[in-house]
Amino acid sequence: xxxxxxxxxxxxxxxxxxxxxxxxxxxxxxxxxxxxxxxxxxxxxxxxxxxxxxxxxxxxxxxxxxxxxxxxxxxxxxxxxxxxxxxxxxxxxxxxxxxxxxxxxxxxxxxxxxxxxxxxxxxxxxxxxxxxxxxxxxxxxxxxxxxxxxxxxxxxxxxxxxxxxxxxxxxxx
Numbered sequence: 001x002x003x004x005x006x007x008x009x010x011x012x013x014x015x016x017x018x019x020x021x022x023x024x025x026x027x028x029x030x031x032x033x034x035x036x037x038x039x040x041x042x043x044x045x046x047x048x049x050x051x052x053x054x055x056x057x058x059x060x061x062x063x064x065x066x067x068x069x070x071x072x073x074x075x076x077x078x079x080x081x082x083x084x085x086x087x088x089x090x091x092x093x094x095x096x097x098x099x100x101x102x103x104x105x106x107x108x109x110x111x112x113x114x115x116x117x118x119x120x121x122x123x124x125x126x127x128x129x130x131x132x133x134x135x136x137x138x139x140x141x142x143x144x145x146x147x148x149x150x151x152x153x154x155x156x157x158x159x160x161x162x163x164x165x166x167x168x169x170x171x172x173x
Contacts (some may be wrong), residue, residue: 002044011137053066
């Protein structure tokens, strides 16, 4: 069972707290360019396995591309994909690959999706930075994702909720 979501990353600066001497304003750098890419992420919280793909938008077509990529990465096992109620997730354009099946989260409950923590972690590392263009941002994203591939315990620490692991075991038995 994998948790799936997509997160928007763009050139507009994300702000996080900065320390500064008392009486001084923090030196913020600002970029208001509205150029975005979307990181599609599926994570298996029980093992720390993650599958990621950068795509240009959130549409049924892009979700279809990701699902086919996920099918290739996961092999021939039956996989439940936990996802939210986004319009692209319910698109009639989607043809679910064999042995991949959707499991919907309750409405307005992003806290139940372990994949949400991946985006929070990535934004923490990319905040207060300017990127020349979308390609530079994507390169920085891939560098941050590299940590998940080289050390799956980082992904486990972000996503392995005890109730998720217990629920997955109960479903599989």
